[in-house]
Amino acid sequence: MGTIVKSEKCDDEIFWRWFVTQRTYTISDLTSLFDVTTRTLRYYEEMGLLTPQRRGTQRLYSERDRVRIQLILRGRRLGFSLEEVRDMLSLYDADPTEITQLREVIHRGDEKLAQVEEQIRELQAVRKELLEWRGKMQQTLASKMKGEQQA
Amino acid sequence: MGTIVKSEKCDDEIFWRWFVTQRTYTISDLTSLFDVTTRTLRYYEEMGLLTPQRRGTQRLYSERDRVRIQLILRGRRLGFSLEEVRDMLSLYDADPTEITQLREVIHRGDEKLAQVEEQIRELQAVRKELLEWRGKMQQTLASKMKGEQQA
DNA sequence: CTGTAATATTCCGTTGACGTCAACGGAATT
DNA sequence: AATTCCGTTGACGTCAACGGAATATTACAG
Incomplete structure (x- = not known):
């Protein structure tokens, strides 16, 4: 180096x-x-x-x-996948000379964008569920500790 | 059915x-x-x-x-991976009787949560980059179309 | 110049997540 | 009894994404 x-x-x-x-x-x-x-x-x-x-x-x-x-x-x-990554990289590479090609590559970009946004939504759903789960577990823990204290 | x-x-x-x-x-x-x-x-x-x-x-x-x-x-x-999925499912399955186990499972849940949140952040970065790219491409397209019209 | 550490190429192995195919069981319909 | 339609259990095949060992070249520090 x-x-x-x-x-x-x-x-x-x-x-x-x-x-x-x-x-x-x-x-x-x-x-x-x-x-x-x-x-x-x-x-x-x-x-x-x-x-x-x-x-x-x-x-x-x-x-x-x-x-x-x-x-x-x-x-x-x-x-x-590596193939998907290649697709995304090709977006940044592309310097299309023709307008039709330009439109097409923008379209492909928009599709990827939609896919990414969908993935974000799903991940946020996962996050929400985990948070709810965490809340319940905390509650369980609290009540258990109370019981422990009394015993 | x-x-x-x-x-x-x-x-x-x-x-x-x-x-x-x-x-x-x-x-x-x-x-x-x-x-x-x-x-x-x-x-x-x-x-x-x-x-x-x-x-x-x-x-x-x-x-x-x-x-x-x-x-x-x-x-x-x-x-x-399926292994990761199994880990997450095991969180929902678990009905731990001991407090230490309960704490431990909550801790594992928190780790997964952190991981999910990191993943969301990275995806949002990808989204942002795609949006910026799209903006530039749109601009290129606009200027190209203007040139086209003049010719 | 020379050793040795870094790189290159080649090729086979592995792991995860299934696909696919053969051989068969049991219920229902004809 | 024969056919049809699920369904089951192996067992092997496949594809992506590398791992790893063997062997052959460099590159460069002393």
């Missing part, structure tokens, strides 16, 4: 812009950053979710790749 | 209460009700998520089973 600290003395605008945009990562940088294995990152690449550059045979991940990994992992945590 | 309509003439309280609480379902009732296969329901049973009664060799699902299936399927939609 190229240990570059910000304020060395080269913190002029130009360098900093270079640092932020051109910063690259080795595969192990990212495995330790996100706590995943190299196998996982290579698999994501195999599935077409990542396309890091190569320096010879070695992979060189860009800032963009890093962000994509972050998005992929969040998607996985939320229960999306 | 025993086609029992409500208002036949036997809709007195007692019968209705029996109907609602003692109603049973065959496996195919439930597969058509939830659009899952028999394999799925048997698998859930194999994994200890369901324990339907038996009439001879046939499974007889109760109202409680039906509700559990509903919860399981919602959990799956939300990206929980």
Whole structure:
């Protein structure tokens, strides 16, 4: 991990812009950053979710790749399949030239959005049920403790 | 599917209460009700998520089973594993006699709750990003259409 | 220059969540 | 008695998403 600290003395605008945009990562940088294995990152690449550059045979991940990994992992945590994640990433990738294509991609985005919102609603229902359950359990606990005290 | 309509003439309280609480379902009732296969329901049973009664060799699902299936399927939609779903169901099952056990189960519930809330937050972040993306795309679309009109 | 730690590729294994197929049981209808 | 329609139990197949070992190359610190 190229240990570059910000304020060395080269913190002029130009360098900093270079640092932020051109910063690259080795595969192990990212495995330790996100706590995943190299196998996982290579698999994501195999599935077409990542396309890091190569320096010879070695992979060189860009800032963009890093962000994509972050998005992929969040998607996985939320229960999306890699295929679904790829669909969502393709939304951000797309820079459609034709208006019809543009409309179509917006439409696909709207569908995903609706799906996400539905998922939020269901999760809130789960949350509500858990809270109600918790209330009842607390009550049970309180009454039990009262009984305990009297005995 | 025993086609029992409500208002036949036997809709007195007692019968209705029996109907609602003692109603049973065959496996195919439930597969058509939830659009899952028999394999799925048997698998859930194999994994200890369901324990339907038996009439001879046939499974007889109760109202409680039906509700559990509903919860399981919602959990799956939300990206929980069957194991996680079982944990959550066990919360509702538990009727702990000892106070320490009671505290422990409440604690587990709180952990799940925290997890659910974190998941909601992440989903809302996804939603926000999608909305921002949509805004930009709309803008692109608008400017493109303007150009189109002039040409 | 040389060892050794990091990477790459390849290939087989595993786990979760089912699908699928064969072989059969029992009730009901014809 | 034969057919039809659920339903059952194995047992094996499958697909996604990696795990892990073996082997072969680099890359770079001393």
